[in-house]
Amino acid sequence: MSMKSKLMSAVAGAAFLAGAGAASAEEITVAYFLEWPMPFQYAKEMGTYDKEMGVKVNWRAFDTGTAMSAAMASGDVHLSVSQGVPPFVVATSAGQDLQTLDVAVSYADNDNCVVASALEIDKTNAAELAGKKVAVPLGTAAHYGFLKQMNHFGVDIASMDVVNMAPPEGAAAIAQGAVDMFCGWGGSLRRALEHGNVLLTGAEKEELGILVFDVTSGPAAFVAENPDLVAKFLKVTADANAMWADPANRDTMLPVIAKDSGMDLEATAATIDTFVFPTVEAQLSAKWLGGGAQEFMKGVAEVFVEAGSIDSALATYENNVNTGPLAAANGM
Secondary structure, eight states, X not given: OOHHHHHHHHHHHHHHTTTOOOOOTTEEEEEEETTOOOTHHHHHHHXXXXXXXXXXXXXXXXXXXXXXXXHHHHTSOSEEEEEEHHHHHHHHHTTOOEEEXXXXXXXXXXXXXXXXXXXXXXXXXXGGXXXXXXXXXXXXXXXXXXXXXXXXXXXXXXXXXXXXOOHHHHHHHHHHTSOSEEEXXXXXXXXXXXXXXXXXXXXXXXXXXXXXXXEEXXXXXXXXXXXHHHHHHHHHHHHHHHHHHSGGGHHHXXXXXXXXXXXXXXXXXXXXXXXXXXXXXXXXXXXXXXXXXXXXXXXXXXXXXXXXXSSOOOSOXXXXXXXXXXXXXXXX
């Protein structure tokens, strides 16, 4: 099966189910990632979301943003925290009516591709990756970064054996020598780095226009029916980010975040210290949700179209960004 076929089969069901109904305002389910430590997890564990929103919030862990899209399409999940922009773009390009609600985190150094040490391949001889086998979670930020990096190095994707693997599977594969390169994030990236090296640093990727950030997303119908509830959710998240921004709170928050992430303190600190959590004011600026994110989404879609991963891009992704709830949260 071609890379495009594998990716489109993953989103076809999501697009078909996109009309699934929204939840009642009595109980909601929110998607998030394990081994992806963020300040919201402190509020999650303290029960702040339930208290401030007045509803029971169920939390469900996922391996990829594409799986989050499918769960939102089926109605099993109502909001997703830290969904990558590429899987969001893949889903919306396929017809799923999702909306970006905030910028959850920016993390250029925590999503990357790792080449097996035995190959002795780095940015100076990356052309030698032609014909190699790579584990990539299709339709994700890692997939986008992989495509952009291979294009930069002049490596023909068609010459490579691209295997669709969630990061934990990909990390295990490169450790076992089953693949030549791994692409992924978080704890899986750290484990992969024990067996290889990155081609480009986060700063080097940003110079090439490879931005890496996640969003909080939700089905448009759910957001439209529950605007106040969504605004309260975003407010709790923003407050947790502001709390984390004060170093005085680090010792209180870090152990709680680590436990909820399924990580030890050292790994949690090493990961979260590479993250940037923009303020609400910054998120609403032109750089992010005031126009920059929409333009970036269009660019991501065009890269996927050019690579043959999706059929077409939307004319614009402006309708897939809804700043209403975040602006309301900012006034609470």
